[in-house]
Amino acid sequence: MEIPYTVQARPDTGLYNAKLGIWLFLASEVMLFGGLFSAYVLLRVGAEPGMWPHGWLNVTLGTINTLLLALSAITTLLAWAACKVRDFTKFKIFHACTILLALTFLGIKSYEYHDKLIHYEIKLNNGTFADGHLVEKSADFDLAKKTGTVTLHGHIVTDEKELMDLRSPEAKSAKHEEVTVAATDIKSMGNYGPRHNTFTAIYFTLTGLHALHIFGGTVVIFYFWGPGSRMWKTDPERFTNRIEVSGLFWHFVDLVWIFLFPVLYLT
């Protein structure tokens, strides 16, 4: 028994099965990210005045990542086109580029995550806030036992709101230096992880889910580039279809980033 239209298009719909399947899947993905983006909108609209962060993310790195994904979209398309004209060598080269670009993207993304996870905000007992990247914790530092000191590279502010808009002239002119705080002075301390506030929460969730999609797409493309490319010899038409379908997924994931970048980095 054989399923019809696995390779050839059905005449009246003009689609082969997998192409229709991936479009349907992408429709559901639109709803998934649509739900998350509407969550972003509601959280941002509902934030207390002055408490939604601006300029917390590195625009340069975000721009580089945007360019990487845009470039990978081009190489994905060229890889499919190479399959269409039956040029296997070119396919291999282009999709090798796609994989490298994707891995670079993930590398930069994890650097950005790391940067947020070593960034601490410390609420001091005198009502001020020490904020900056962790330099070191003394060997005997223990928040619960109130022993030792922690050193940040950053500054001390009197109002938490000063930490919210990093694009403001005041924030840009603030002097950053090494600040050492004793555990006895600390009321509470936390890094800029997901639980810091709703912005970091939605930032980590959205970009994390997107990074998972990038990772999944890379695994699939790597499979077709490596062991899965054996099909080229037996059924090049079907293999080309697979490259097209995985390419459609890849373009969708790129497109999600095109929305994520302005929404999270530029506003």
Added chain:
Amino acid sequence: MSSTVQQFPPFREPKSDHAHDDHDHDHGQGEHHEPNFWQKYIFSTDHKVIGIQYGFMALCFMLFGFGLMLFMRWQIAHPGVPVPLFGPLLAKVLGQPAAGGAISPELYNSFGAMHGTIMVFLGVVPLAFAAFGNYVVPLMIGAPDMTFPRINMASFHAFFLGGVVMLVSFFIPGGAAQAGWTSYSPLATTIPTNGQAFWLVGMVLLITSSLLGAVNFIATIIQLRAPGMTWMRLPWFVWAQFVTAFILLLAFPPLEAAGVLQLMDNVAGTSFFLPTGLAVGGQLVDRSGGGSPLLWQHLFWFLGHPEVYVLILPAMGIVIEIIANNTRKPIWGYKSLVYSSLFVGFLSFIVWAHHMYLTGMGQKIATFFQATTMIISIPSVIILTCMFLSLWGGSIRINTPMLFALGFLPMFGIGGLTGLPLGLAAADLYLHDTYYIIAHFHYVVAPGTIFALFAGVYFWFPKMTGRKMNEFWGRVHFWCSLAFMNIVFMPMFAQGIKGMLRRMSDGAVNYSAARVPNAIDALPGSVMQLNGVILWAAICLGIAQIPFIINLFWSIKHGEKVGTNPWGATTLDWQTPTPPPHGNFAHEPHVVRGPYEYSAPNHATDFTPQDEPESSSAPLNPNAHH
């Protein structure tokens, strides 16, 4: 008739080896290798086996969910009294929450949450959509299988895993989820049990399952229709499944998004759904705050309301097929049915906030959703009207499937009509969260959808096994179920209207102040006594299912043997060998007419199968006489 079918050229020549290895046992007829148990029943890619897998699991889950409800009904009728017979077992298995064999409030809450979850996501949807859809849709459209057989298998395995995760959560410390099947935040995050995290992971698996299923169904219906099977020749059941698949495809992902966010709240300590200044037990919660509990409700009900149509549309599809078959005449208003189902599917996405009138989301929004809610009742009424009018003037053949299908009509009617006051914000403010709601949606789903599903089981059982289920015990099952369903749910309308709230673990004893005569707002003793009536009706309803269970298994081996088309049906699912082999059709069917050509003039039999060639049906084209 069967001789004429063989005029067609063979559909697919068997090949001994080919590149597409979608199946592990599709070799040529010469070298039959018998698949072992695991290949045949666990890792099968055959849509019929997967359909039966889904059906069996779903029926088991429904029985389990029903059992949870019986414990709850006992607790409502006799608060704090140890459960007879099963109490010691409960205490042994679940430990502290069931100490002494009595149901603690925490256990009651988790039974309530899991009853809803299991019935909806592990019982009715898998049975109505995945089981019947998988088994029947490819047969009805003349396809050899689903478009993506391996994805179909993955879908079932994801469903199975999701079910396992849900069941395991009963046995973790703290017990299963307790925040209701709607899992409203911040309650869902602040109850000290990891059951909610299990619930969310289970839901993500179930959502994945139905997503894969939905893609598969839509692709199958679009791509694999047999030659001549145009859109307007599809049996309406296929249309219903088609719309259902689209609803699942587009409505479930927002719940998945919500599930991910709530999982972050529960596991990573975020505050997506936790407002600023949230206090639990008098203590300020150590969270950043800034989140929105309303956001969860919006995301949940964006799925939740379309889900209602996921529950009801396949059931309506089954009823239409059975009514057409047993009235022996074309269904009334086929085109109206098709367009109504499409309209319902579209509109179901913009009515969700009628579940949220009480949340303070605002009068203007409430008015909008009130309007759309009133509008969506129109296509539903059109569908039900078509069903009733189809009975008009028919010489109705009564059998078990038809009885259940006929039972569906008034029961769903009651469920639908009692929903109207709930769609109007003013009336809903009073009725919200009372037993009136419970009665309303159970009339839609229990004697409504589940009756239709029973009808479907009795109807397609001969196709699956080649034998009919016992007619006498089928009728016993129907009449007892009908009686006890109504005794269970009808009193709840009265209780709800009197003001009895739905989520109280003591059956409203404390709340109602029933023990304080003449207290303001006290529930009258008569309302409280109904709890006892409902308990015993529910137990009898459980006993009424025993004939069905025995009948189901007994008939597989001992039922009356029947041919390939025992009901004299027109659709393609009855024009295959019984049970259909792997690949379904001996020859590719060529469809030449609509799905409900019953009692056509000048035709030898009172049904004309969709694939019967024109020439043999009558000396002249029968349509020319009209």
